[in-house]
Amino acid sequence: MEHPPSLPARVGDRPTWLISRTFARSSGLLAAGFEASGRGLRSYHYRLLAALEEFGPASQADLGRGTGIDRSDVTGALSELESRGLVERSVDPEHKRRNIVTITPAGLEQLLELDQVIDDVQERVLGPLTDAQRRQFIALMTKLLAAEDQSPRG
Numbered sequence: 470m471e472h473p474p475s476l477p478a479r480v481g482d483r484p485t486w487l488i489s490r491t492f493a494r495s496s497g498l499l500a501a502g503f504e505a506s507g508r509g510l511r512s513y514h515y516r517l518l519a520a521l522e523e524f525g526p527a528s529q530a531d532l533g534r535g536t537g538i539d540r541s542d543v544t545g546a547l548s549e550l551e552s553r554g555l556v557e558r559s560v561d562p563e564h565k566r567r568n569i570v571t572i573t574p575a576g577l578e579q580l581l582e583l584d585q586v587i588d589d590v591q592e593r594v595l596g597p598l599t600d601a602q603r604r605q606f607i608a609l610m611t612k613l614l615a616a617e618d619q620s621p622r623g
Contacts, residue, residue, distance in 0.1 A: 491594075494594070495590070495594045498590050498593050498594060499587075499590050500512075502586045502587075502589055502590045502593075503583075503586060506582075506585075506586045506589075507583060507586055508579070508582075510549075510579070510583065513538050513542065513546050514546055514549065514550060514583075515580070515583045515586075516536040516537075516538065517536060517538070517543070517546055517547065517556075517570075518550070518555065518556070518572060518576055518577075519580060520532055520535050520536050521570060521571065521572035521576070522572050522576075522577060522580055525571075526569050526570060526571040527569065527570055528561065528567050528570070529543050529544060529547060529558075529567075529568050529570060530543075530567070532547075532570060547570060550576065553575075553579075554573055554575045554576075555572070555573055555576035556570050556571060556572055556573060556576050557570070557571050557573055558570050559571070
């Protein structure tokens with residue numbers, strides 16, 4: 470009987486491997502959480518609703534930049550949210566070719582429901598860690614991302 474090969478030691482303790490495996494696990498849990506309780510919405514819908522709730526009305530382009538969602542994907546996602554009555558789009562009176570997006574009361578209610586989905590996933594991902602370890606983990610990940618934002622582009 471064949472046994473699957475073990476992960477080589479030179480791979481298993483590399484931060485890049487650990488980060489990628491943690492990402493894969495958390496992405497899977499996030500997708501499953503939204504599938505089970507997200508009413509057909511996904512994490513990118515959540516990001517858009519969260520941005521609108523926190524920062525107020527915004528152009529589609531600004532939403533894309535702020536949430537890290539590609540411009541063409543933002544348009545489709547906003548169309549889905551608009552069809553559900555969760556956001557409204559209106560023409561910007563100062564720039565007729567630009568739409569301003571606003572979260573609706575129903576969108577805010579849906580966002581609060583999705584907060585619970587996100588909270589549940591966070592708990593599953595970080596469950597093995599103590600509160601202090603969670604704070605440290607988040608601080609370290611934030612530091613790594615901040616360093617990447619400041620690195621020179623070549």
